[in-house]
Amino acid sequence: MYYRIAFFCILLGIGFIGCKTKQSKDEPKKIAIVVSTLNNPWFVFLAQKAEAKAKQLGYESKIFDSQNNTAQETDHFDNAIASGYDAILFNPTDADGSIVNVKNAVAAGVPVFCMDREVNANGAATSQILSDSYSGCVAIGKYFVETLNKKGKYVEILGMVGDNNTWNRSKGFHSVVDFYPGLKMVAQQSADFDRNKAMEVMESILQAHPDIDGVFCGNDAMAMGAYQALVASGKADRVKVFGFDGAEDVVKSIQDGKILATGMQFPEVMAQTAATFADEYFKGKRDFPGKMPVAVELVKKDNVENYAAYGEKE
């Protein structure tokens, strides 16, 4: 008798599990959007555009905030796999630390499409759609050399040193600027992509090097922080500041002549491409490019009227 009851209970349990994870054919497929942080408006924009495109394509979607924490990201992946999500649009927190999450999802049959940030494992993700940061900063480097007329002292403020984008941007910039011996980098420091940190870093650099001519920053938030420090020290008029991202305040600052240039990224294009790739995956496509670079455009005073924040079409 007890065996029968136990057997019945097991069957019932399996039935419940089946109810939770199995998707009926009529239900729309589900897409998880796992984003490194929703504290930065750039990533909020990326996540919202991915969600909107997924919805437009007829899929259910949910945004997960990893809060720049790989452990939290792992929980989101585990939940997404267990809850029967069919694809993950992913903005990793850590190029190395996020690899295991991508591999686990793909091993569980859930395709992963990276947006904007990459993982350092070729072939781990189904596809990686990334800003061509290196080439964007080659263009910024060229404009930097032109505007400084091949000579002067400059400072570079880096993003997070563990992030690939930080170094792709720095290498692209230096691939041009280092050709010109008249341009001397007097300081290179990280400010973690953070506006306040960049302001503090710039303030301390200015004490040691009050005679700089230019500042290249790995993102726009840091460019604004550096600019604030220059304003406070009364040097904003003679020091040329360059950023990267295409953030709203920097686009406006270029119009006002405060910041010289930025590299416009297109988060909407990346988000939409990732969602479209997921759609194509569901329809049977499997041969996706390992990496899909998205062009970055140089925005400066003479073409800024063509651009809105984050590359949005006006």
Add this chain to the structure above:
Amino acid sequence: MPKPIRYLLYVAVIVLLAYNSVYFKKLDEVKAGTAAFDAAAYAKDFWEKKLTPGLSKAVELGALTAQLKTEKDKAFEQHSHALGIGNIRYFLVKGQGIVTDVSENEVSVKLADTGESSGNVRIATEYIFGNAVRDASGQIDINAFTNSMDFNNVSAEINKLIRGKVVPPFKSEVKKGDRVAFHGAIELNREHLQLNNIEIIPVSLQIEKP
């Protein structure tokens, strides 16, 4: 089973598992994974076997600018290449014209047989950077590269060839009024098209004798 043999078996299993769980590799070997790619050799091979033979397919720049004014999408479709997505596309072009100015960074040329303002172009002689030449031919597949930095280094090496081989003999001879012939690559923005400021990254340059 006697205890000593059992313990021996346990130890053997543990040693076997431990041995297969840990791999030691020299750091040099790991680093060599990316260092092994020779971008300079790749660029030289690309230049000789793909780019130079492919120059015959370059589009006449005057005809291209005329088509861009009337059939922009078709012109981009037919003649441009890019390895990623976005507005920036590259064209492999050719043409002739008269030198109107020689400056420190560029040579200005008025294209032959075009009476319009877009017939004025600039041949870069100083700022040879970017992906225009690498991408314009459409003969490089991004998926053939496992590392994006290798891919970027190919552009840098191609540009180095231009700075070393193409520009110096031209720059030392060229003067205002010369008739020149060129092959090269240009970058255009599909969304924000500017035809009055075209810059050519040269692949071959000749000063034609009268």
